[in-house]
Amino acid sequence: MNKRQIKIKRERIAEFLCCLPAVLLILVLTYYPLAELVRISFTDWNMLTLDYNYVGLKNWQWFFENAANNRFLDSMWITIRYAVGAMAATIAGGILFALLFGRMNRLFGAMRAAVVIPRYIAMSTSAMIFLFLMNGEYGVFNYLLSLLGLERVNWLTDGNIALLSVIILTGWHSIGYGMMIYLSSMQGISREYYESAALDGAGKLQQFVYITIPLVSPTTLFLFVTQFISAMKVFQAVDVLTGGGPYFSTEVIVYHIYALAFEDYRIDRASVVSIMFFAFILLITVLTMKWSDKNVNYDA
Numbered sequence: 001m002n003k004r005q006i007k008i009k010r011e012r013i014a015e016f017l018c019c020l021p022a023v024l025l026i027l028v029l030t031y032y033p034l035a036e037l038v039r040i041s042f043t044d045w046n047m048l049t050l051d052y053n054y055v056g057l058k059n060w061q062w063f064f065e066n067a068a069n070n071r072f073l074d075s076m077w078i079t080i081r082y083a084v085g086a087m088a089a090t091i092a093g094g095i096l097f098a099l100l101f102g103r104m105n106r107l108f109g110a111m112r113a114a115v116v117i118p119r120y121i122a123m124s125t126s127a128m129i130f131l132f133l134m135n136g137e138y139g140v141f142n143y144l145l146s147l148l149g150l151e152r153v154n155w156l157t158d159g160n161i162a163l164l165s166v167i168i169l170t171g172w173h174s175i176g177y178g179m180m181i182y183l184s185s186m187q188g189i190s191r192e193y194y195e196s197a198a199l200d201g202a203g204k205l206q207q208f209v210y211i212t213i214p215l216v217s218p219t220t221l222f223l224f225v226t227q228f229i230s231a232m233k234v235f236q237a238v239d240v241l242t243g244g245g246p247y248f249s250t251e252v253i254v255y256h257i258y259a260l261a262f263e264d265y266r267i268d269r270a271s272v273v274s275i276m277f278f279a280f281i282l283l284i285t286v287l288t289m290k291w292s293d294k295n296v297n298y299d300a
Contacts, residue, residue, distance in 0.1 A: 034278075037271045037274055037275060038271075038275065040267060040268055040271040041059055041060065041268060041271040041272045041275060042054055042055065042056060042057070042059070043055060043268050044058070044059075044268055045267055045268050046265045046266055046267065046268070047261070047262075047265045047266075047267050048265050052268075055268075059268050059269055059271070059272045060272055062269060062272075063269070063272045063273065063276065071248065071251065071256055072253075072256065072273060072276075074248065074251070075248075075251050075252060075253045075255075075256040076253055076277075076280070078163065078249070078250065078251060078252055078253075079231075079232055079234070079252040079253045079254075081163065082163060082166060082167060082170075082231060082234060082250075082252060083228055083231035083232050083234075085163075085164070085167035085170075085171075086167055086170040086171065086174070086227065086230075086231040086234070087223075087224065087227045087228060087231055089167065089170065089171030089174065089175055090170075090171070090174045090175060090177065090178040090223060090227050091178055091220060091223050091224065091227070093171060093175040093178060093179075094175055094177070094178020094179045094181065094182050094223070095178070095179075095182045095216070097112075097115055097175060097176075097178075097179035098178075098179045098180075098182035098183040098186060099208070101115070101179065101183075102183060102186065112176075112179065112180070112183075115175065115176040115179055116176035116177070116179070116180060117176070118172055118173050118175075118176060119173065119174065119176045119177045121173070123173060123236040123237055124236045124240055126169060126172070126173050126237075127169060127236060127237050127239075127240035127241050128240060130165070130168075130169045130172075130241060131156075131240060131241060134155035134156055134165055134241075135155075135156075136152065136153075136154045136155065136156070136157060139155070141153070141155060142155075156241055156242055156246075157246055158246070159246050159247050159249035160249075162241075162242050162245070162246060162249050162250045163249060163250050165241060165242075166234070166237050166238055166241055166242065166250055169237050169241065170231070170234070170237060174227070178223055178227075181219055181222070181223060182216060182219055182223075185215075185216045185218075185219040186212065186216060189211070189212065189215050189216075193211050193215070194207055194211060197210070197211060221288070221292050224288065225285060225288055225289075228281075228284065228285075228288075229281060229285070232253070232254075232277075232281055233254055234252055234254065235252070235254045235255060235258065238250050238251075238252055238255050239255065239258075244256075244259065253273070253277050254277075256273065257270045257273050257274055257277070258270075260273060
């Protein structure tokens, strides 16, 4: 081995050692808990005692035989409905606000700041604010409705409206994030596209549909994947606003897992549900990335 080869080998070893702490952190904080989750799913651990036994596939048999009766399917459907609403608020609302507040001056800068500020408020704090705003007796929302001559709404105690209330909170909290992401993407689109389209007689709406939307599709994909995963993991907003009620109408899947583990003390079954939930998110993410390979434009 000559000196050059020795030097290259030393450089590679040094590069590996630089990455080693990050790799160890990922192993300890991500893959080890996941492996423990799988292991616990084969036990009968109920968290009331430190002793447990391995029971094989008993918990998995419980899951597949009783999926319709253990609220898993209902919780998944509630979570998907919530995720669709939350993603629509972030993506559609984000691109709309990016168009409205796209001018680079102080006035529009102040407007953008007002929309973005909720993003930096903790979700638990935001939920406490909306808990007051949506109170059925003395809430601000019902007071405004009364001024308009409309009937009061039971925002948090009506099973048909409670999930919508959680979506409203999420939209208020995240729409500014979507706006800033879209705004940065739109600023990167060359003005030549719009000038050429204007010369050909295209109006503002046509320019938006045929130029802006296709060229910000990578941003839309990014927001879709990240906001989908974030929405599927919602917990704090539900925990503070509704506690999964009324009558389980807002019991999203993460809250269902929480209830299994810390209310029913069946962490073994909660582990099974968590693994199935992880597999579902992974499947949707993979399918989305496969679809994006042929349908997302990266020419901007």
